[in-house]
Amino acid sequence: MSERPPVLAIRDARKAFGTRAALQGVTFDLHPGEFLALLGPNGAGKTTLIRALCGRTRLDAGDILVLGARAGDLAARARLGFVPQELALYSDLTARENLMIFGRLQGVAGTQLQERVEQALEWIGLADRATAFVRTFSGGMKRRLNVACAVLHRPQVLLLDEPTVGVDPQSRARIFEMIAELRADGTSILLTTHQLEDAEVHSDRILILDHGRIIAGGTLSELIASTIGPSYRAVVRLVHRPSTVVTGFQETADARTWAAAVTDPATEVPQLLARLTAAGCGVDDLHIQRPSLHDVFLHLTGRVLRE
Amino acid sequence: MIGVVLRTSLLRLWHNRLDLTLAFVVPIIFFSIFALIFGGHVGRNLMTVKLAVVDQDRTDFSRQIVADLEATPGLTVLQQAGRGPRSGPLQPDAARLLVQQGQAAVAVVLPAGLFESVTGATETAAVVELLADSSEPVAPQWITGRLREAVMVHQGEYLASQGARRARAAKLALRLARGRREPADDSDDPDDIEEFSAALSSGWTLETIDVLGSRQTNPTVSMYAAGIAVLFLLFSTTNAAGSLLDEEEAGTLERLLTSQLTLNQLLAGKWLWTWGLACAQTTAMFVYAWLVFGVNFPAHIPGFCVMTACTTAAASSLALCLATLCRTRQQLTGVSTIVILSMSALGGSMVPRFVMSESLQRVGLFTFNAWALDGYNKVFWRQLPVSALGPQVGVLLGIAVGFFAIARWLSRRWSEH
Numbered sequence: 001m002s003e004r005p006p007v008l009a010i011r012d013a014r015k016a017f018g019t020r021a022a023l024q025g026v027t028f029d030l031h032p033g034e035f036l037a038l039l040g041p042n043g044a045g046k047t048t049l050i051r052a053l054c055g056r057t058r059l060d061a062g063d064i065l066v067l068g069a070r071a072g073d074l075a076a077r078a079r080l081g082f083v084p085q086e087l088a089l090y091s092d093l094t095a096r097e098n099l100m101i102f103g104r105l106q107g108v109a110g111t112q113l114q115e116r117v118e119q120a121l122e123w124i125g126l127a128d129r130a131t132a133f134v135r136t137f138s139g140g141m142k143r144r145l146n147v148a149c150a151v152l153h154r155p156q157v158l159l160l161d162e163p164t165v166g167v168d169p170q171s172r173a174r175i176f177e178m179i180a181e182l183r184a185d186g187t188s189i190l191l192t193t194h195q196l197e198d199a200e201v202h203s204d205r206i207l208i209l210d211h212g213r214i215i216a217g218g219t220l221s222e223l224i225a226s227t228i229g230p231s232y233r234a235v236v237r238l239v240h241r242p243s244t245v246v247t248g249f250q251e252t253a254d255a256r257t258w259a260a261a262v263t264d265p266a267t268e269v270p271q272l273l274a275r276l277t278a279a280g281c282g283v284d285d286l287h288i289q290r291p292s293l294h295d296v297f298l299h300l301t302g303r304v305l306r307e
Numbered sequence: 308m309i310g311v312v313l314r315t316s317l318l319r320l321w322h323n324r325l326d327l328t329l330a331f332v333v334p335i336i337f338f339s340i341f342a343l344i345f346g347g348h349v350g351r352n353l354m355t356v357k358l359a360v361v362d363q364d365r366t367d368f369s370r371q372i373v374a375d376l377e378a379t380p381g382l383t384v385l386q387q388a389g390r391g392p393r394s395g396p397l398q399p400d401a402a403r404l405l406v407q408q409g410q411a412a413v414a415v416v417l418p419a420g421l422f423e424s425v426t427g428a429t430e431t432a433a434v435v436e437l438l439a440d441s442s443e444p445v446a447p448q449w450i451t452g453r454l455r456e457a458v459m460v461h462q463g464e465y466l467a468s469q470g471a472r473r474a475r476a477a478k479l480a481l482r483l484a485r486g487r488r489e490p491a492d493d494s495d496d497p498d499d500i501e502e503f504s505a506a507l508s509s510g511w512t513l514e515t516i517d518v519l520g521s522r523q524t525n526p527t528v529s530m531y532a533a534g535i536a537v538l539f540l541l542f543s544t545t546n547a548a549g550s551l552l553d554e555e556e557a558g559t560l561e562r563l564l565t566s567q568l569t570l571n572q573l574l575a576g577k578w579l580w581t582w583g584l585a586c587a588q589t590t591a592m593f594v595y596a597w598l599v600f601g602v603n604f605p606a607h608i609p610g611f612c613v614m615t616a617c618t619t620a621a622a623s624s625l626a627l628c629l630a631t632l633c634r635t636r637q638q639l640t641g642v643s644t645i646v647i648l649s650m651s652a653l654g655g656s657m658v659p660r661f662v663m664s665e666s667l668q669r670v671g672l673f674t675f676n677a678w679a680l681d682g683y684n685k686v687f688w689r690q691l692p693v694s695a696l697g698p699q700v701g702v703l704l705g706i707a708v709g710f711f712a713i714a715r716w717l718s719r720r721w722s723e724h
Binding site: 080106107 | 557561562563568
């Protein structure tokens with residue numbers, strides 16, 4: 001993607017907790033200005049990897065470099081911003097006080113800190129609530145503040161761990177606008193999320209982590225092509241449950257809902273509908289679905305529940 | 308429906324083993340501590356007090372009294388001043404100093420001419436001085452009784468040795484002195500008893516001198532202010548140090564440790580905050596005691612500053628240690644309640660250590676409170692100079708450094724792993 005050296009370089013990262021291997025040789029790069037989404041089911045190793053990137057988990061083997069500095073070193077921390085999944089804010093302090101504290105802890109001081117705090121309050125739409133206690137904020141306001149606290153030192157790399165959990169669509173949209181603005185300023189983004197739509201819409205590249213390994217990676221198109229293929233999915237809901245299966249269709253979990261893979265919907269769907277009519281099956285509803293990240297994710301990681 | 312509420316409470320208590328344990332263990336621990344303090348150990352072990360004796364009479368009579376005192380179980384008699392070749396008989400000023408410094412609970416000065424007075428050789432009554440520390444009210448009373456008994460017994464023995472005419476009187480005197488422990492004798496004449504009782508009471512008097520409290524504007528308050536201050540100091544520092552656990556639970560700890568802040572800096576910052584807060588609280592309490600109860604705070608500011616700095620340093624480190632030992636705020640509340648109340652009970656914050664048995668007093672030295680209270684008492688009660696606080700300062704600073712080191716070791720779970 002870029003000729004410049006990666007801002008994050010993860011090489012053969014391995015970590016085990018007792019007999020449980022959390023990371024089993026993870027290797028990837030985050031390039032300058034890139035938006036990379038890291039997906040994986042629960043227990044896949046995402047949290048361990050994020051903690052290792054922040055220098056909070058020591059690898060058993062492998063290396064992680066943040067702009068050339070070892071993860072965890074002060075030099076690496078200075079270039080890294082981290083938005084934790086939890087709302088890591090002092091709820092008994094005001095929005096401005098939280099920003100001042102976390103900015104100061106990241107090495108910003110004096111008038112520069114004050115300027116950036118005021119800018120951040122405007123940026124997250126909380127300038128009029130600057131002196132209100134965080135405990136009085138809505139979930140969306142807290143989430144926006146959570147992001148702002150991580151970027152006051154203008155990090156070159158921003159790690160976002162589920163930044164939009166539990167927020168309404170408006171706040172979610174605003175948070176991604178904020179991320180887009182950071183990216184426009186040159187910040188490289190690594191996002192972990194279970195919101196596959198967010199990854200699909202906003203990221204340049206997607207990595208899927210499972211059982212401590214990167215099992216797939218690339219753009220959405222590349223992932224689709226390399227896994228489920230580029231076929232569309234025609235899904236019909238029948239008026240009655242038919243007695244026989246019509247050629248080209250497959251039953252789904254619901255006996256009245258059938259699905260068929262189609263490459264060219266414009267020509268193939270009418271043919272499928274004609275077959276159904278000929279078989280005496282009335283169609284109640286029809287959907288043409290593009291192959292999605294959701295399909296890729298389930299294809300790669302299966303449907304078995306993870307704990 | 309009430310049954311559901313009861314069942315829910317029972318299930319929650321059952322699943323929370325710490326609460327379950329605390330509900331039964333804490334009362335048992337405190338019952339045990341107070342049973343050890345008051346359960347029959349007081350009377351038996353009060354005899355283990357140190358008594359300084361100045362014998363200015365230097366007669367066989369006075370030596371017999373001293374020998375009686377020395378033979379009293381649990382009573383340690385100090386007669387020598389200094390050690391080695393420079394040692395010599397205690398003088399009144401040195402004995403007074405021993406009491407002021409708390410190295411002796413009581414001092415007795417047997418004046419020159421005591422023997423002559425009690426035997427009627429002179430008409431002037433000798434004055435036996437009992438130099439006492441009124442912060443310890445029990446020991447002087449007990450030694451007063453023991454001293455009177457010894458004088459009267461030997462006075463009676465002397466009278467008996469003076470011939471048959473006085474033998475009967477001596478017998479009565481001995482019976483009086485020994486608290487009428489012998490069976491009554493029908494031949495006893497009540498008039499004789501009164502006569503010889505009067506004879507035994509004459510010839511000498513006992514004067515009790517409070518060598519410490521008499522100089523205090525409000526002696527009792529100045530002593531107990533320290534006890535209460537140290538007890539609540541431990542609670543407040545533990546509460547302040549517990550913010551570490553709050554930060555862990557809220558997620559801010561993780562965020563702090565991914566910033567430019569190191570774990571050492573975080574712990575040092577928390578310690579300094581706890582220490583500063585504790586200093587302010589202790590100062591506020593003593594200033595209040597000065598303004599409202601007349602404790603002479605302004606006269607002891609240097610000693611107060613030294614003791615408060617060291618005491619709060621030790622308390623802060625202990626609190627930080629407890630906070631890093633526990634995993635949750637709930638655990639910290641439970642553990643700190645046991646630790647603080649146990650230490651305060653054994654260390655003298657709740658009950659003065661002088662009413663405890665000698666063994667319990669020794670156990671008390673393993674508590675933070677005992678050293679802190681000894682130091683504050685030296686400043687406010689005994690009015691000793693700052694230079695006399697060496698042992699307390701040394702131990703408290705040692706506790707501060709030791710517990711901080713343990714806290715740092717226990718905090719490894721928050722470092723990179």
